[in-house]
Amino acid sequence: MRAVVIGTSGQLARELFRRAGSTPIQLLPARQLDITAEAELLQHLDDQRPDIVLNASGYTEVDRAESEAERAFAVNAAGPATLGRWCASHQALLVHISTDYVFDGQKSTPYLETDATGPLGVYGASKLAGEQAVRAAAPRHLILRTSWVFSAHGHNFVKTMLKLARERDELRVVADQLGRPTAAGDLADAMLTAALQACREPALHGTFHVANAEATSWQQFAAAIVDEQAEFTGRRPQVLPIPTSAYPTPAKRPASSVLDTQAFEETFSLKCRPWRDALREVVRELVAP
Numbered sequence: 166m167r168a169v170v171i172g173t174s175g176q177l178a179r180e181l182f183r184r185a186g187s188t189p190i191q192l193l194p195a196r197q198l199d200i201t202a203e204a205e206l207l208q209h210l211d212d213q214r215p216d217i218v219l220n221a222s223g224y225t226e227v228d229r230a231e232s233e234a235e236r237a238f239a240v241n242a243a244g245p246a247t248l249g250r251w252c253a254s255h256q257a258l259l260v261h262i263s264t265d266y267v268f269d270g271q272k273s274t275p276y277l278e279t280d281a282t283g284p285l286g287v288y289g290a291s292k293l294a295g296e297q298a299v300r301a302a303a304p305r306h307l308i309l310r311t312s313w314v315f316s317a318h319g320h321n322f323v324k325t326m327l328k329l330a331r332e333r334d335e336l337r338v339v340a341d342q343l344g345r346p347t348a349a350g351d352l353a354d355a356m357l358t359a360a361l362q363a364c365r366e367p368a369l370h371g372t373f374h375v376a377n378a379e380a381t382s383w384q385q386f387a388a389a390i391v392d393e394q395a396e397f398t399g400r401r402p403q404v405l406p407i408p409t410s411a412y413p414t415p416a417k418r419p420a421s422s423v424l425d426t427q428a429f430e431e432t433f434s435l436k437c438r439p440w441r442d443a444l445r446e447v448v449r450e451l452v453a454p
Contacts, residue, residue, distance in 0.1 A: 166189060166190050166191065166216045166217060166361070166364050167190075167191050167193055167213070167214070167215045167216050167217070168190050168191065168192050168193065168215050168216065168217035168218070168219050168360065169192075169193050169209070169210065169213050169215040169217070169219065170182070170192060170193075170195060170219045170221055171198060171200055171206075171218065171219065171220045171221060171222045171244075171248065172200065172220065172221040172222025172223065173195040173196065173197050173198075173221075174197060175221055175222065175223070175319060176314065176315075176316040176318045176319035176321065176349045177221040177262065177314065177316075177349045177352060177353060177356075178195070178221040179316070179318050179319075180316060180318075180349045180350045180352070180353035181219060181221060181353045181356065181357065182195060183350070183353070184350070184353055184354060184357060188357045188358075188361060189361060190217065190357055190360060190361055193213050193215060196209060200220075200222045200240055200244030200245075200247070200248075201239045201240060201243060201244055203247050206244075206247055206248070206251075207247065207251055210248075210251045210255075214255070215257060216257055216258065216364065217257060217258045217259075217260065217360050217364065218248050218251070218252055218257055218258070218259045218260070219260050219356060219360065220244075220245060220248055220259065220260065220261045220262060221262060221356075222240065222244065223240060223241055223262065223292075224236060224237045224239075224240035224241050224288070224291065225288070226288075227266070227286065227288045227414075227416045227418075228414050228415040228416045229415075230286065230287040230288040230291065230416065231286060231287050231415040231416050232415070233287075234287045234291070237287050237288060237291040238287075238290075238291045238294060240291075241288075241291035241292050241294065241295045242291050242292075242294035242295040242297075242298050243298075244295075245259075245295040245298050245299050246295075246298035246299070246301075246302055248261075248299075248302075248303075249298060249299045249301070249302025249303035249306065250302045250303075252302075252303045252305065252306070253302055253303050253304060253305075256305070257305065258305045258306070258307070258360060258363050258364060259303045259305065259306045259307070260306070260307045260309065260356055260359065260360050260363075261295065261296070261299045261306060261307070261308050261309070262308075262309055262310075262352075262356070263292050263293075263295065263296050263308050263309065263310045263311075263372075264288075264289065264292045264310060264311065264312065265310060265311070265312035265313075265344060265345075265419070265422035265423075265424055266284060266285070266286070266288055266289035266292060266418075266419060266422065267282045267283075267284050267289050267292055267293040267296065267310065268280065268282060268283060268284070268289075268419055268422050269282075269283035269284070269285055269419055270285070270342075270418070270419020270420040270421050270422050271283075271419075271420065271421075272421065273421070274423075274425075275380070275423040275424060275425035276374070276422065276423065276424050276425060277374075277425050277428075278310075278371075278372045278373060278374055278425075278428055285416070285417040285418070285419060286416035286417055286418075287416070288416060289419075296308050296372065300372075304370065305363070305367065305370055306370050306371075307359050307360065307363055307369075307370060307371065307372075307373065308371070308372040308373070309352075309355065309356060309372075309373055309374075309375045309429075310372065310373070310374050310375070310424060311347050311352055311374070311375050311376055311424070312344045312345050312346070312347055312422060312423075312424055313344045313345065313346040313347055313376075313386070314347050314348075314349050314352060315346060315347070315348060315349065315444070315447060316348060316349035316350060316447060317447050317450040318349075322346075322383070322386065322387075323390055323444065323447060323448070323451075324451070326338075326387045326390040326391065327390065327448070327451060327452065329402075330390070330391050330394055330398075330400055330402055331398070331400065333402055334402045334403070335402055335403045335405060336387060336391070336402055336403065336404045336405065337405050337406075337407045337411075337412075338383050338384040338386075338404055338405070338406065338407065339382070339383045339384060339406075339407055339408070339409050339411075339412050340382045340383065340384035340385070340406030340407060340408070341382065341408050341409050341420060342382060342383055342409060342418050342419070342420055342421070342422075343380050343381065343382055343420070343421040343422070343423055344376075344380065344381070344383075344421070344422045344423055344424075345376035345377055345378070345379065345380055345381070345423055345424055345440065346376075346377055346381065346386055346440040346443075346444065347375070347376045347377045347440065347443075348377060348440070348443035348444070348446070348447060350443070350446075350447075351377055351437070351438065351443055352375060354435075355375045355429070355433070355435060355437075356375075358433055358435050359373070359429075359433050359435075362432075362433055369432075373426075373428055373429040373432065373433075374424035374425055374426045374428065374429055375424075375426060375429050375437065376424045376426055376437060376440075377437055377438060377439060377440035377442075377443050378426075378436075378437045378438060378439045378440065379439050379440060379441070380421075380423040381440070382406075384404060384405075384407075386440075387404045388404040389441060389444060390444065390448065391404055393444060393445055393448040393449075394448050394452050397448075397449075397452045397453050397454065398452060
C-alpha cells in the first residue's frame with residue numbers, strides 16, 4: 166500500500182516519515198505542496214496514485230485565524246474537500262486530522278465522537294468545516310480528532326515552555342483549560358495503524374478521537390515540562406496558575422476539551438499511553454546532553 170503525506174513540513178508529517186520503516190505502508194517521497202493549490206495538488210495525486218492520502222496539513226494558528234478566516238478555511242476546509250473528491254474518484258482512503266476545538270468546552274465529562282459540536286472561534290469552525298467536507302466527499306475516510314499536539318519539532322507548547330524555563334524564574338500559565346496533550350509521534354503511530362486496518366477492512370470509516378491518556382490543565386502540563394527538563398538543566402522555575410481571564414487572547418478557547426478515546430482504542434486495538442511518558446521522551450530529545 167502506497168501513501169502520500171500532505172503537509173510535509175509539519176511536526177506530524179515529520180513523525181510519520183520517522184516511522185515509515187515500521188509499517189507495511191510505503192510513504193511516497195515527501196513533496197511540499199500547497200493544499201489550496203487545487204490543480205497542483207490533483208496533478209501530484211494523479212502522478213503518484215496512492216492507495217492512502219494522509220492529510221497532516223493544517224492552519225493551526227488559533228489566534229491569527231480570527232483575522233485570517235479566509236486562509237484558515239481554505240487550508241482546513243477547501244483543501245481537504247479537494248483531497249476527498251480525488252480519493253472518492255480513485256477508491257483511495259483519506260485519513261484526516263481534526264481537533265478538540267470543534268467543541269465548545271462546556272461538557273463536564275470527556276467528549277465522545279457523537280457529541281454535538283460548537284466551535285468557539287474561526288480555527289475550530291474551519292476544522293469542523295473540513296470534517297464535514299471530508300465526510301461529504303470521501304466515502305472511505307478516517308477523521309482523527311486530537312488535542313494539544315507536541316513534539317521535538319516545529320512550534321508547540323512544550324518547546325515554548327522549555328524556552329521560558331531557560332529565561333525566567335517564574336512562569337504564569339492558564340490553569341482553567343483542560344485537555345489531553347498528545348505527542349506527534351504517538352499520533353503518527355495511531356494514524357498509520359488506523360490507515361492499515363481501514364485498508365484491510367474497506368467498510369471501516371468514521372470519526373475517532375486520539376490523544377495521549379489522562380486529562381490535565383495547561384498549568385499542570387507546563388509544570389511537568391519544567392520537572393522533566395530540570396533533570397538535565399538543574400533549573401526549576403515556579404509555574405504559577407492563572408485564570409483564562411488573566412491571559413486574554415483574540416480567540417476564545419474551550420474550558421474543557423478532553424477527548425474520550427475509548428472508541429479508537431477498541432476499534433484499532435491500540436492503547437493510548439499517558440502523555441507524561443511521551444513528554445519525557447520529547448524533553449530528553451530536546452535538552453539531554
